[in-house]
Amino acid sequence: MSKHMLPAKARGIVAVRADAGGDVTKILADLQKDWHEFKATQAQKDKEVNAKFDDVVTTEKMQRIDSSVSELQAAVDQANAKLAAMTANGGGAGGVKDQEYTDAFRAHFRKGEVQANLNKGAADEGGYLAPVEWDRTITDKLIEVSAMRQIAGVQTISGNGFTKLFNLRGTASGWVGEAAARPETGTATFGSMTFTTGEIYANPAATQQMLDDAEVNLEAWIAGEVETEFSYQEGLAFISGNGTNKPNGFLTYVTGGANAAANPLGAIEAKAAASGSAITEDELLDLIYAVPSAYTGNSRFVMNRTTMGVVRKLRDSTGRQLWEPSSQVGQPSQLLAYPVTEMPGMPDIALSSLPIAFGDFRRGYLIVDRTGVRVLRDPFTNKPYVHFYTTKRVGGGVVNPECLKVLQMAAA
Structure with missing residues (x-):
């Protein structure tokens, strides 16, 4: 995968719409593929380190794949944000609630016209x-x-x-006998x-x-x-x-x-x-x-994102990566089984x-x-x-x- 292809992948997801699920699926597939290649390359790099041998080709390959994973994950995160925005806005649908006022507002924007029906949006300090x-x-x-x-x-x-x-809490209690007094707590x-x-x-x-x-x-x-x-x-x-x-x-x-x-x-x-x-x-x-x-x-x-790049390389005692990339739209990347927000x-x-x-x-x-x-x-x-x-x-x-x-x- 060449470096010049990475921005194109990211741009592809930015433009994705709700009805373009196929593009998102391809981005996710590329992300999973690159992530598996990253893990394999990191394992190869570990072998070189243990053998006290530094192959610059392996190093450059790992850096290139890491950059690709970052770009693809950022693209998926942006798609997830679009979904969140659509959900918060009731699916993205919604008609004009006040056509008369909206038309007057647009006229004010374009030509500075002030119509009587615009006054319902007037503010105490001026403006609309x-x-x-x-x-x-x-x-x-x-x-x-x-x-x-x-x-x-x-x-x-x-x-x-x-x-x-x-x-702030503060309610107190106490143990008492059957006939003992009950002082205020x-x-x-x-x-x-x-x-x-x-x-x-x-x-x-x-x-x-x-x-x-x-x-x-x-x-x-x-x-x-x-x-x-x-x-x-x-x-x-x-x-x-x-x-x-x-x-x-x-x-x-x-x-x-x-x-x-x-x-x-x-x-x-x-x-x-x-x-x-x-x-x-x-x-x-x-x-x-x-x-x-x-x-x-x-x-x-x-x-x-810089910190994410460091954490992405962490592994547990068995060699398993602590970080996992997104596997479906709406699901962020995971760190120790918890979502990660950039x-x-x-x-x-x-x-x-x-x-x-x-x-x-x-x-x-x-x-x-x-x-x-x-x-x-x-x-x-x-x-x-x-x-x-x-x-x-x-x-x-x-x-x-x-x-x-x-x-x-x-x-x-």
């Missing part, structure tokens, strides 16, 4: 709320790109904040955490001539422009955001982090690795068993870094979405371009640190 159809397009693309939105809990709110109550208490939203924005532009072209699908175009900026900024913030005009990233709740003391349920525990540059099977198992069994049913590993914003393996997280993110991390995407049309600032200042309010933070654990590399 996007109709449901346009808003849903943005959300679907965020699900495709932002891995955190696929695995975390999501709460839509109508105001600027959201408060969640926590049961302790009572459970509640804690709370408030999530505020930060504003994320993009400001794409187009010429008026482009907007006048009836052949242009304006909603799809502007969604594509906004998607790149929104997904990139969100992805970083959900992992390491400092909470200032943005979400609080889950890594900031790790013991010693900026938000560790603020959570009423405590901090996310970090399990220490023995090395600052290598990971072992035992350390991954320690991470799994540090999560209470009540949460492991929906738990998964989270890491970036998250580009996770740190690389380095001294004192936090490259791997494990746990139930659906119950552990909450994304807070302020309802609506706001668009302000500006045809004056930069003639002949029309700018679409697009904003969305997003917040987030850890709601249950018990659900999540991270691996911390050694300091030296």
Whole structure:
């Protein structure tokens, strides 16, 4: 398999539609074939190492196949994300809920026309709320790109904040005799955490001539422009955001982090690795068993692609690979029988870094979405371009640190 073929495979799956199952089947078949070849090549490399002989041909072959496996697995993961987006959107179907308002909104986008029936979408600060159809397009693309939105809990709110109550327990009991007094016992208490939203924005532009072209699908175009900026900024913030005009990233709740003391349920525990540059099977198992069994049913590993490349080479004492590739659409790759989610914003393996997280993110991390995407049309600032200042309010933070654990590399 030549290197120049790899991007084509990846591109093939990106364009796959719900009715193109045959393409997905071929990608999966190629992935399984390359994975078996990778294992065989790695075994051959082990023999060379034991014989103190380094064949550069074998090394290059293993690197080439490893790259192919990475590309194919990424393609399958993207197809899985598309399926998740379709499921979240009720199968991808859905008609216009308010045709009159939608038509008025499109007229405002193309020519700046303000019609009376557009007022139902007017906001207190000015501008107009996007109709449901346009808003849903943005959300679907965020699900495709932002891995955190696929695995975390999501709460839509109508105001600027959201408060969640926590049961801190505390109810006490005691043993007594038949006729003994029953003094008052302790009572459970509640804690709370408030999530505020930060504003994320993009400001794409187009010429008026482009907007006048009836052949242009304006909603799809502007969604594509906004998607790149929104997904990139969100992805970083959900992992390491400092909470200032943005979400609080889950890594900031790790013991010693900026938000560790603020959570009423405590901090996310970090399990220490023995090395600052290598990971072992035992350390991954320690991470799994540090999560209470009540949460492991929906738990998964989270890491970036570079770390996945390291973990993919790990084997147990019998020589069996710990990592298994996808075998069917909708099924992610597996590590020690748990799903693996690639998250580009996770740190690389380095001294004192936090490259791997494990746990139930659906119950552990909450994304807070302020309802609506706001668009302000500006045809004056930069003639002949029309700018679409697009904003969305997003917040987030850890709601249950018990659900999540991270691996911390050694300091030296």
